[in-house]
Amino acid sequence: MHIGYVRVSTEQQHTERQEILLEDVDKLFIDRCSGKNTNRPELNKMLSFVRSGDVVIVESISRFARSTRDLLHLIDILTKKDVNFVSMKESLDTSTPSGKFMLTVFGALAELERETILLRQREGVAIAKSKGLYKGRKKMINSEFDRIFTQWTEGKITATQAMRKLSWSKSTFYRRVKERKETQ
Known part of the structure; x- marks a missing residue:
């Protein structure tokens, strides 16, 4: 076949x-x-x-x-x-x-x-960064973050449940938590 x-x-x-x-x-x-x-x-x-x-x-x-x-x-x-x-x-x-x-x-x-x-891509990103044209990947935005963050900080849900609800990886979740705590 x-x-x-x-x-x-x-x-x-x-x-x-x-x-x-x-x-x-x-x-x-x-x-x-x-x-x-x-x-x-x-x-x-x-x-x-x-x-x-x-x-x-x-x-x-x-x-x-x-x-x-x-x-x-x-x-x-x-x-x-x-x-x-x-x-x-x-x-x-x-x-x-x-x-x-x-x-x-x-x-x-x-x-x-x-x-x-991949090398050409990295070189292009480096040049764009040096010119201030590259800001990195766009942030993952989830309108539910504030509500879910509050539930998590109050102990109503676990971090794993929060990540699942947001469809975020562990690193994205904790990065946003850190950013949120820095702005409070």
């Missing part, structure tokens, strides 16, 4: 370009999330779905994994299941010895590309 895997980084990005290239596959899995790690819902479903003799086909390695370590880990999972991997852009097929070798080379290039993008 030929299994296609498509990934875009955000909900707003389109998958059509990849889907057109993979139109002949028997089953298609589509993720709309970052490729920075392998904790992706459709990727995990695809890895559970594949069986011996299947072929996983992707448009490019960068759509499958962003680091050499993740790529080699995913390929190891597929290999242990006797599943081959094909990347159309790189003309790579792990059913051949040269394909296995090239997989490592292209994986390293994909990781280099990702690291270069």
